[in-house]
Amino acid sequence: MSGQLVAAEGLPWPPSVGDFYPPDLAGPWVTKFTLMVWLAVGILIIFFMASYRNPKLVPSKGQWYAESIYGLVRDNIAREQMGKDGIRFAPYFTVLFCFIAVTNLFGVTPGLQISPNSHIAFPIVLAAITYVMYLYIGVRKQGLGRYLKQSLIIPGVPWPMHFLLIPIEFLQNFINRPVTLAVRLFANMFAGHLILLVFTVGGFVMLASDNIFIQATSIFSFLMAILMAFFEVLVALLQAYVFVTLTANYIGTSLADGH
Numbered sequence: 001m002s003g004q005l006v007a008a009e010g011l012p013w014p015p016s017v018g019d020f021y022p023p024d025l026a027g028p029w030v031t032k033f034t035l036m037v038w039l040a041v042g043i044l045i046i047f048f049m050a051s052y053r054n055p056k057l058v059p060s061k062g063q064w065y066a067e068s069i070y071g072l073v074r075d076n077i078a079r080e081q082m083g084k085d086g087i088r089f090a091p092y093f094t095v096l097f098c099f100i101a102v103t104n105l106f107g108v109t110p111g112l113q114i115s116p117n118s119h120i121a122f123p124i125v126l127a128a129i130t131y132v133m134y135l136y137i138g139v140r141k142q143g144l145g146r147y148l149k150q151s152l153i154i155p156g157v158p159w160p161m162h163f164l165l166i167p168i169e170f171l172q173n174f175i176n177r178p179v180t181l182a183v184r185l186f187a188n189m190f191a192g193h194l195i196l197l198v199f200t201v202g203g204f205v206m207l208a209s210d211n212i213f214i215q216a217t218s219i220f221s222f223l224m225a226i227l228m229a230f231f232e233v234l235v236a237l238l239q240a241y242v243f244v245t246l247t248a249n250y251i252g253t254s255l256a257d258g259h
Contacts, residue, residue: 033116040102044095070094073244081248085255089248097244100126100185104236107193108229115236118189120182127182130247138254147254181246188239192232199225 051066059067073094078086086093100117107115116122138147152169153162203221206214 032112032114033119033122036103036106036112036116037122040099040106043102044098069098073097077241077245077248081245082252082255086248086252089251093244093248096126096247097240100240100243101237104189104240105233107189107196107236108232113196114193115189117185117239118193120186123182123185126185126243127178130181130250131178134247134250134254137251141255150256177246177250181243185239185243188235192228192235195228196225196232199228 048066051062055063070090074087074090078090078093082089103116106112107118142150151173152166154165157165199221203218203225206218206221209215
């Protein structure tokens with residue numbers, strides 16, 4: 001009975017995987033996710049252009065925020081993972097970090113309430129960019145033959161072991177890296193959205209119950225939804241940090257001379 005009342009109010013009941021596929025707005029190429037991605041791009045362009053429109057030695061608040069984000073990525077990710085070679089990649093890593101963070105935070109933004117990264121297509125694209133980049137950089141610096149040798153062959157190992165180790169190294173370097181990079185981001189944002197959906201809709205279901213005790217219990221569901229929303233903010237930023245850190249690590253291994 002309570003489920004029927006919730007459905008009558010226009011709330012998703014029961015929750016399903018279809019909740020992760022918003023309806024098309026103008027054909028299959030323009031969806032809510034499409035607009036959210038362009039919104040994130042616009043926010044970042046406006047933020048950085050406004051921050052550096054009139055740079056000063058003593059930074060304004062906006063300039064300080066922008067420089068702090070760049071300094072965080074440059075020092076704690078690029079330089080930490082790649083050494084001095086990471087400095088030239090810091091602008092790209094900063095943009096990647098900000099884009100993932102903003103799109104992740106859309107999951108707790110009123111009116112949007114879902115992250116594009118909870119749909120597997122977007123993490124796949126981001127992981128594919130990283131994949132192509134670290135392969136291209138490795139081949140460009142070392143040559144195709146040397147890069148494959150460094151990626152697949154472990155020095156100092158008895159040659160019969162290579163029959164076992166080469167397939168393992170191939171899976172690790174050329175299959176597992178992009179797959180786990182995409183799945184990690186997708187799974188965390190998918191799970192976060194699902195948890196928020198469960199607690200929020202569950203609260204309305206209990207509130208619509210005929211049992212007074214169950215109605216009173218709904219407050220705990222709503223409180224959990226609020227608590228998980230704050231936790232989701234932390235996860236959103238952490239996943240952006242992890243994605244960029246792994247990207248820097250992978251590119252760093254392509255630039256390394258040894259195995």
